[in-house]
Amino acid sequence: MESVERGEVVGPREDAGPKPEDEPGSGVVTAFGRQLKLLRVRAGLERPEFGKLTGYAAQSIASFEQGRRIPPPRFIDHADEVLDAGGLLKALKEEVGRAQYPAFFRDMARLEAEAVALHVYAAQAVPGLLQTEEYARAVFGMRRPLLDEDTVEQRVAARLVRQEIFSRKPMPTLSFVIEESVLRRPIGGWAVLRGQLEQIMLHGHRRNVEVQIMPNERTEHCGLAGPFTLIETRDGRRMAYVEVQRDSRLHTDRSAVREIEEQYGILRAQALTPHESLACVEKLLGET
Structure with a gap:
């Protein structure tokens, strides 16, 4: 990865051409x-x-x-x-x-696997850590330009490997703020969405996981700049990962990270509580 100003680290673009270590x-x-x-x-x-x-x-x-x-x-x-x-x-x-991850995500995957705390704001799709296999396959299958079948299967497998974080010991602290619109979008079809909602319910009941839903009708919303993930490592480092159109940035400068942490704190205050959120997911399940 390449260092830039403000302590930001920019991951390589997926379309920048493969490096030797990117080749299978x-x-x-x-x-x-x-x-x-x-x-x-x-x-x-x-x-x-x-x-x-x-x-x-x-x-x-x-x-x-x-x-x-x-x-x-x-x-x-x-x-x-x-x-x-x-x-x-x-x-x-x-x-x-x-090695199954796209090049721009590999360093984030390493940090994620070692994190003691992860906090995720999702505005476009269900966070990868919560995705079912069917939902993940639908997400990768819809990518444009199209991914070949082998690549889709590799990406799905890699996404499922990331979910081993839920059974890791000691347990990391995980929290998610998800837009209600994401949970109403039937990516892969209604059956896939139903299975996805059920999985969110299951994870939401874990002792180390909190899921919060941001209702569509909220008139105040501080997360309009887009999705992000906050990471805390074992040695106390705090970082913020932002990814848009396969261009990723890992912010390490304390002032930049603090700004995103402030956004996340306000987002959690604006969203439904974890208890209200699980009730919301259960209600959406009844509608699918």
Whole structure:
């Protein structure tokens, strides 16, 4: 990432052209593929046989081993068990998973995974940490220019890996302020929206999670500048991540972060309380 004024860090644009580390056939993905092949050969398994044991075609196994495709987390877990790798492949899962993110989001994904607190304001779609698999697939499927099917599946898998934050120990503090209009927009269809609302309800009942809804009828609203995420790390650093049209900025300067923290505090005061918000989501569920 590149440092700029006011302590801001600007992530690379997705359309700026791939760097060597952005290519699936390099870096940690290549290292994982080589390790996978060594373990498979050691186990005396041919690709078709190994593919049957893990539920993948032989050509997919070849792509994983050659670093041309990024293996999903479920494959890594299963392969580790089938090959009796003793956790060797699982140990690489986080780094391999991070390679699935678009280049501009990778540093944010690393910070997110290490955060002790995250506070998210969402104005366009359900926050990625709360998305169901079906909702996430619909979101990526609607991207323009169109993403190819492999990329869509990689992005969906990466989004689901991020959600391991909910089961992490010690538990991080997570809060979300979501526009009511977001929860009324049937991205992927009404069945997908219903499943998404149910998932928000489930997460909203976690002890370390607070979900607040910003009603459409509010006449005062301090978040009109757009969505953002506030991050606090283990060492006490506070940052603000802002992303618009695949152009991301990570604000690290204290004065810049404080401005966004002030916005979030006012947003939470203007939104429904967590209890009122869950009642609102339940009401929306009854309408879908």
